[in-house]
Amino acid sequence: xxxxxxxxxxxxxxxDTGIHTIIQYxxxxxxxxxxxxxxxxxxxxxAVLKLSxxxxxxxxxxxxxxxxxxxxxxxxxxxxxSDWTAEVGAPDGTIIWFAIDNDVxxxxxxxxxxxxxxxxxxxxxxxxxxAFAAAVSHVSNV
Numbered sequence: 001x002x003x004x005x006x007x008x009x010x011x012x013x014x015x016d017t018g019i020h021t022i023i024q025y026x027x028x029x030x031x032x033x034x035x036x037x038x039x040x041x042x043x044x045x046x047a048v049l050k051l052s053x054x055x056x057x058x059x060x061x062x063x064x065x066x067x068x069x070x071x072x073x074x075x076x077x078x079x080x081x082s083d084w085t086a087e088v089g090a091p092d093g094t095i096i097w098f099a100i101d102n103d104v105x106x107x108x109x110x111x112x113x114x115x116x117x118x119x120x121x122x123x124x125x126x127x128x129x130x131a132f133a134a135a136v137s138h139v140s141n142v
Contacts, residue, residue: 006039006040007022007024007040007043007044008039008040008043009043011043011044011046011047011049012047014047014049015047015048015049019049020049020050021049021050021051021052022044022049022050022051022052023051023052023053023054024036024040024051024052024053024054025053025054025055025056026053026054026055026081026084026085026096027055027056027057028057028076028077028080029057030084036051036053036088036090037088038087038088038089040088041085041088041089041090041091042088042089044090044091045089045090045091049091050091050093050094051090051091051094051095052094052095052096052097053081053085053090053094053095053096053097054096054097054099055077055081055096055097055098055099056098056099056100056101057077064108064112069100069112069113069116070111070112070115070116070119071115071116071118071119072119073116073119074115074116074117074118074119074120074123075119075120075122075123076123077098077116077120077123078119078120078121078122078123078124079123081096081098081120081124082123082124098116098117098120100113100116
């Protein structure tokens with residue numbers, strides 16, 4: 001169940017009320033209702049609004065036992081995000097925030113988080129005209 005009406009139907013009205021940026025999610029589960037859809041990205045671009053996307057999957061949940069936050073996962077996620085934002089028609093200047101919404105200790109940061117973000121950055125496709133940014137939530141003991 002969606003919490004808000006689809007941006008497809010209200011992008012122009014949002015702009016008229018002074019909204020400049022829409023923040024949505026991107027994830028490898030493209031059928032997720034949280035994942036930005038082509039119709040949404042195109043409506044945002046048509047309304048001349050900015051788009052920011054938060055890329056998040058399982059993160060470091062369950063002590064990184066899912067095996068997705070590491071250099072291999074970062075490479076897969078960076079390539080996916082580059083391709084998906086282009087495929088959905090995200091406006092130029094879109095910012096992708098890669099998030100790991102977990103507390104991490106110094107060992108986890110060194111073993112998992114740093115290699116993940118470094119691989120995301122290396123995998124980012126240079127021909128995609130999008131900005132890149134990365135964020136870690138709640139880094140403790142670092």
